[in-house]
Amino acid sequence: MLLRSNNFMVKNIAIFASGTGTNAKKIIEYFSGRTDIKVNFVVSNKEAAPVLNMAQSFGIETLIINRAYFYKSEDILQELNQKGIDFIVLAGFLWLIPDYLVNAYTNQMINIHPALLPKYGGKGMYGMNVHRAVKLAGEKESGISIHYVNAKYDEGNIIFQAACSLDESDSPETIAQKVRTLEHQHFAPIIESLITRR
């Protein structure tokens, strides 16, 4: 059991992201000005990920990790503990989460997936790969799945899903836009509801 150094008044969120960070930005904006919930750490495995500059522009501390650090040591637990992180949000973070971290944040770490799981999940199913597969299958709907994180890609228990309808004129790009809209609309409020009911 990880000992949290937090003062228990503020719930601190760490966001793990590898890309642009549009979801991370929405989450940061949603909680900015709040005294009870704060995003105070952003972790990325990509040095050039735009999410890092975005987070820094909000004065949020960032950390760049490499594979050895993440998979061969458990040092990130100390970092998270020092910052009093209560809750981890994966928002476009593509690496599998190692067991030690899953165990330290059981039911306190969630991911958002850009499709209606259990369809179109698993290794390699990220970004436009997902939307192309949805289009190819001629699906009549797609959407988002917010789920707890376990040690397998996209297999943790589903917390929330929202769907959008598709028609033949949709392309992978328009599907991506529809799904992105749902992500930006729902992710932060779901995070809030999970944290505040604790």
Ligand code: GRF
């Ligand atoms: C989102 O589509 C999310 O569902 C997936 O990664 C993408 C991240 O996008 N897990 P962004 O970097 O937040 O724009």
